Amino acid sequence: AQSVAQPEDQVNVAEGNPLTVKCTYSVSGNPYLFWYVQYPNRGLQFLLKYITGDNLVKGSYGFEAEFNKSQTSFHLKKPSALVSDSALYFCAVRGLINAGNNRKLIWGLGTSLAVNP
Amino acid sequence: GAGVSQSPRYKVAKRGQDVALRCDPISGHVSLFWYQQALGQGPEFLTYFQNEAQLDKSGLPSDRFFAERPEGSVSTLKIQRTQQEDSAVYLCASTGASTDTQYFGPGTRLTVL
Structure with missing residues (x-):
């Protein structure tokens, strides 16, 4: 079965410090991995994805993520956090492609990031 | 450029009422997804359309x-005889034929009293 784990419910970091939000996954075959951010009362905003190629993926707002196949991880990182980065972050993996070519996403429970001034 | 839109943004229903939630995907996007997000949880997949199928x-x-997308664009998620456990945010996403990125609407927050 496909699954995604975000082991930290909350991450606290001081403004200007680097941040990491962790994600591990379990999926058959090659994973398609995604990070989204959710601000209060707003929908999910796409940050970045890994499909293939370079293990380090760069995305929106200065975020990046590193795909590590041996550790089945896809941690989200940013070199210098901003207070405005405070939000809920979700990792997702695309499920198996079945005969209907389903592209549904399987989601972690989310990590609340608090960046303190 | 319009993104995914959903209406209503908020819906309060009495237990037992029927509700209909609407999703307008990005123009030209062939795939449309519905997810349910309970408070403090990640989204959970409900259903998926490719065009009208x-x-x-x-x-x-x-x-x-029940969900439908009769003309391959707008979709409606209908919940009959709502129950309190149906209270959640219902998210709609769409994606084009040449991308795996799903773009989300703002969601409809359903509260069943």
């Missing part, structure tokens, strides 16, 4: 939930 409805929690 409903290819997967395995996530619909009961036969009270």
Whole structure:
């Protein structure tokens, strides 16, 4: 079965410090991995994805993520956090492609990031 | 450039009422997804359309939930005889034929009293 784990419910970091939000996954075959951010009362905003190629993926707002196949991880990182980065972050993996070519996403429970001034 | 829109943004229903939630995907996007997000949880897949064909409805929690996309664009998620456990945010996403990125609407927050 496909699954995604975000082991930290909350991450606290001081403004200007680097941040990491962790994600591990379990999926058959090659994973398609995604990070989204959710601000209060707003929908999910796409940050970045890994499909293939370079293990380090760069995305929106200065975020990046590193795909590590041996550790089945896809941690989200940013070199210098901003207070405005405070939000809920979700990792997702695309499920198996079945005969209907389903592209549904399987989601972690989310990590609340608090960046303190 | 319009993104995915959903209406209403908020819906309060009495237990037992029927509700209909609407999703307008990005123009030209062939795939449309519905997810349910309970408070403090990640989204859970409900159903998926490719054009007008409903290819997967395995996530619909009961036969009270029904979704349609008759012309391959706008979709409606209908919940009959709402129950308190149906209270959640219902998210719609769409994606184009040449991308795996799903773009989400703002969601509809359903509260069943």
